[in-house]
Amino acid sequence: MSGSGGTDGPGRLAGLKDSVTDGLYGLGWATVKKLPEPVAKGLGRRIADVVWKRRGKSVLRLEANLARVVPDASPEALAALSRAGMRSYMRYWMESFRLPAWSRERAAGSFDPKDVHHLTDAIASGRGVVLALPHMGNWDLAGVWVTRGLGLPFTTVAERLKPESLFDRFVAYRESLGMEVLPHTGGSAFGALARRLRAGGLVCLVADRDLSASGVEVSFFGEPARMPAGPAILAQQTGALLLPVTLWYDDTDVMRGQVHAPIDVPESGTRAEKTSVMTQALADVFAGGIADHPEDWHMLQRLWSADLEQRQEDRTA
Structure with a gap:
């Protein structure tokens, strides 16, 4: 009995939370896509405003991140920016639920x-391409435009989510949109991506937040942060072109974007040195796009090294 109270109780609560989370996403995909578009848009804005007014951890983290992007913003301007950011984030979800x-x-x-x-010139020449994006706008919509608009299949990597059923749901959703999806963990993703690129294929990676222990330190809005090494290493090892992409919304129903000039592999230096230079260049392009459209950067997690270190200190205190 004591064992049940000590371990099964928290485990059951975690399992219940996972089931609720999976169920809510499932409900979104099942119902939102059936709503008339004006109704779905209005629902997204109302949900965003309610979440923003509650000032939960995600909203406060978004605001703290935006404070680094717009350091001179007054408290009132920063609050307005975070509200616009939550509306942009919910637009992403409403669109994603309806994309299929x-x-x-x-x-x-x-x-x-x-x-x-x-992008198209490189693919036409038979050269592989790595598209690297920050968490801006709707990267799923951009992916659908690539697969359905340009007719180009591509491979991407997905973060392992909990519960497993939710991860499976996301994989099935993205595969239904024409993407090949590999799990971030498991050790085989990098090799598969390299093979696709050597064959002249296209790889798309969200690359402004490091999910591993091997990220590269960069200066991002004047402070240290870590970003994934993968895009730069893949370009070096396969000869693929590394193209940064930024996305944003305007006042229309059409999302805007920019495919930026390629980031070249430096002619000299060790692999680590080349990777550092290329990843910093990628971070600089991301920073420019985010500074231009901060409300469309959906970074609701800790990103900067100082914040990650503070969280670790809080846990060990």
């Missing part, structure tokens, strides 16, 4: 990126 029901024409017409020739 969109026609090819609707998907192709819902994203208008600049300088796509950087």
Whole structure:
């Protein structure tokens, strides 16, 4: 009996939370896509405003991150920016829940990126391409535009989510949109991505937050942070072109974007030195796009090294 109270109780609570989380996402995919579009948009804004007013951990973290992006913002301006950020974030979710029901024409017409020739010219030449994006706008919509609008299949990597059923749901969702999805953990993703690139394929990676212990330290808005080494290493090892991409919303129903000029592999230096230079260049492009459209950067987690170290101190105190 004592064993049941000491371990099964917390385990049951965790299991219940996982089941509720999975159920809510499932409800979103099942119901939101059936709503008339104006209703779905209005629902997203109302949910965003309610969450923002509650000032929970995610909203406070978003605001703290945005304070680094816009350091001169007054408290009132920062609060308005975080509210706009939550509305942008919920627009992402409302669109994502509805994407499986969109026609090819609707998907192709819902994203208008600049300088796509950087991507299409490389693919046409038979060269592999790594597209690296921050958590901006709707990266799923951009992916659908690539698969359905350009007719280009691509491979991506997904973070392992809890519960496992939720991760499976996300994988199935993205595969239904024409993406090949590999799990971030397990050790085989890097090799598979390298094979796709050597064959002239396309790889898309969200690359502004390190999920491993091997991230590269960069200066991001003037402070140390760690970002994934993968995009730079893949470009070095396979000869693929590394292209940063930034995304944002405006006042229309069309998402905007920019395919930036390629980040070249330095001619000299060790692999670690080249990786550091390339990842810093990637961080600089991301910072420029985020500074231009801070409300569309959906970073609701700790990112900067100082914040991660503070969390570790809090846990050990």
